[in-house]
Amino acid sequence: MTASLVLYGSPLSPFQRKVEAVMALKGLDYDCEDVNVMGMPDWYKAISPLGRIPSLRDRDIAEDGAAGTITDSSAICGYLEKRQPEPSVYPADAFDHGRALWLEEYADTGLAMAGGMGVFRPIIFNLFQRKQPDIETARKTWNEKLPPLWDYLEHYLDGRSHFIGDSITIADISVAAQIAQTEMLAGLPDKSRWPSLVAHFEAMKAHDCFQRNNAGCDRILAKLVPEKYDLGA
Ligand SMILES: N[C@@H](CCC(=O)N[C@@H](CS)C(=O)NCC(=O)O)C(=O)O
Numbered sequence: 001m002t003a004s005l006v007l008y009g010s011p012l013s014p015f016q017r018k019v020e021a022v023m024a025l026k027g028l029d030y031d032c033e034d035v036n037v038m039g040m041p042d043w044y045k046a047i048s049p050l051g052r053i054p055s056l057r058d059r060d061i062a063e064d065g066a067a068g069t070i071t072d073s074s075a076i077c078g079y080l081e082k083r084q085p086e087p088s089v090y091p092a093d094a095f096d097h098g099r100a101l102w103l104e105e106y107a108d109t110g111l112a113m114a115g116g117m118g119v120f121r122p123i124i125f126n127l128f129q130r131k132q133p134d135i136e137t138a139r140k141t142w143n144e145k146l147p148p149l150w151d152y153l154e155h156y157l158d159g160r161s162h163f164i165g166d167s168i169t170i171a172d173i174s175v176a177a178q179i180a181q182t183e184m185l186a187g188l189p190d191k192s193r194w195p196s197l198v199a200h201f202e203a204m205k206a207h208d209c210f211q212r213n214n215a216g217c218d219r220i221l222a223k224l225v226p227e228k229y230d231l232g233a
Pocket of ligand 1: 052
């Protein structure tokens, strides 16, 4: 039986990971359809004019074409929250809501630019093209660009299990979705320097809401990256 919701993208996208976690947390069933980011088909460009994954289709709205679709992980998660309000992933308190949106943005831009463009792409995109992984760029990013980003999150958490309140919000999901992007290739930041962040990520990665995406990534990476890279200085 087909699900009402279809996610177009790839499990390896941290933005798809974020959306999958929100859908899983809300108990929403969904189908996945892969879209190749290195050669996007025209039918997909019509849905995502900026040429990005993921996009969501709600088959209850429309079965084909651009109708019934929403692109951009933040827009999709905002839609899902209205479509299936419980459990909520956005805090009810106005100020906390704003803070959650900020951390989502911090993850989607700060962590994504450094970890995605500076570690994930130089390794994986090269491997997909049967080239040597660009370890020098990845190592420089890991040692110079990522530590200040992790520092901010470590201070924000300050020993707590969640970024805001005591249940999972879009902030926890967005940060973990991006940390996963580097963890799958190079492991975790040093636990002695970033203990709260590492504990937070380990708990989030083990949570039910990430399991389907974890399995999807493992399937793709099993042959491509049999061992993690050591990017430490
Ligand atoms: N703001 C977008 C960002 C999505 C994004 O950058 N996706 C990447 C893959 S992880 C992509 O589609 N890149 C294609 C490209 O840059 O050509 C979101 O939240 O969904």
